[in-house]
Amino acid sequence: MIRTEIADGIAEVVLDAPEKLNALNREALAELSDAYRDAEAAGVRALLLRGEGRAFCAGRDIVGVDPATDDVPGYLGDLEALLRRMAAFRAPTFAAVQGACLGVGLGLAIATDVVYVADDAKVGSPFAGLGALLDSGGHALLNERLGAHRTLDLVYTGELMSGGEAVASGLFSRSVPRDDLDAFTRERVARAAQGPTQAFVASKRIIADLRDEALWATVAAESAGQESLRATADYREGFAAFQQKRSPRFTGR
Numbered sequence: 001m002i003r004t005e006i007a008d009g010i011a012e013v014v015l016d017a018p019e020k021l022n023a024l025n026r027e028a029l030a031e032l033s034d035a036y037r038d039a040e041a042a043g044v045r046a047l048l049l050r051g052e053g054r055a056f057c058a059g060r061d062i063v064g065v066d067p068a069t070d071d072v073p074g075y076l077g078d079l080e081a082l083l084r085r086m087a088a089f090r091a092p093t094f095a096a097v098q099g100a101c102l103g104v105g106l107g108l109a110i111a112t113d114v115v116y117v118a119d120d121a122k123v124g125s126p127f128a129g130l131g132a133l134l135d136s137g138g139h140a141l142l143n144e145r146l147g148a149h150r151t152l153d154l155v156y157t158g159e160l161m162s163g164g165e166a167v168a169s170g171l172f173s174r175s176v177p178r179d180d181l182d183a184f185t186r187e188r189v190a191r192a193a194q195g196p197t198q199a200f201v202a203s204k205r206i207i208a209d210l211r212d213e214a215l216w217a218t219v220a221a222e223s224a225g226q227e228s229l230r231a232t233a234d235y236r237e238g239f240a241a242f243q244q245k246r247s248p249r250f251t252g253r
Helices: 026-041 072-087 104-110 138-146 148-157 163-168 178-193 197-229 233-244
Strands: 002-007 010-015 046-051 093-097 100-102 114-118 122-124 160-162 174-176
Touching: 002 026, 010 026, 010 178, 026 072, 046 178, 072 104, 072 197, 093 104, 093 178, 100 104, 104 138, 114 163, 114 178, 122 163, 138 148, 138 197, 160 163, 163 174, 174 178
Parallel strands: 010 046, 046 093, 093 114, 100 122, 114 174
Antiparallel strands: 002 010, 122 160
């Protein structure tokens, strides 16, 4: 699921399950955390995170998940620990995002220093179709960059933003054509790996101090909200509809 290559002071971490749009189950979260730990132990001077295939990461892998027995706190606890490890990585980090960047995938992008997105990227909150809650820090990012009205518009409608729209709205760093994304990102990762790493890390810490209180408080609130929704009829219906590949029939309960 997670593949890591380390060379020339650069770690390239790849989400490698294209058949399921790189959706992440709990085991994959652990693998990804191990990849960052190993890259940091190797002393790399820059890291690139990307997804194989037509999507960056479509979110949590909920195939076969039963809401009645789902360990939501366990999954979200592992996710928060991963996001914190990613955000605290002691070198510049970059993500190359194409296709779906949703839910957990959005969280991975939020926890990365610099995010380049392809024109075909799809970013937003698809949870209106699941009866679930936007998580992984998504409320913090969207509200900070888009404001309350646009954030709730995206939450209520489930509409997704293109890569170009996301960059124009200030969510991410830059939008590039899909065919150019990997080369474009790798060139900038290589440039960062040859730069003054300690100065970069000092800037990273300053930005983290400005950002982190709101971000991690939001992650905690999202996790608590997700667990409370697990007992609702709409949550159960949303999961069943997704797994059965049909439209959900919500009742508001």
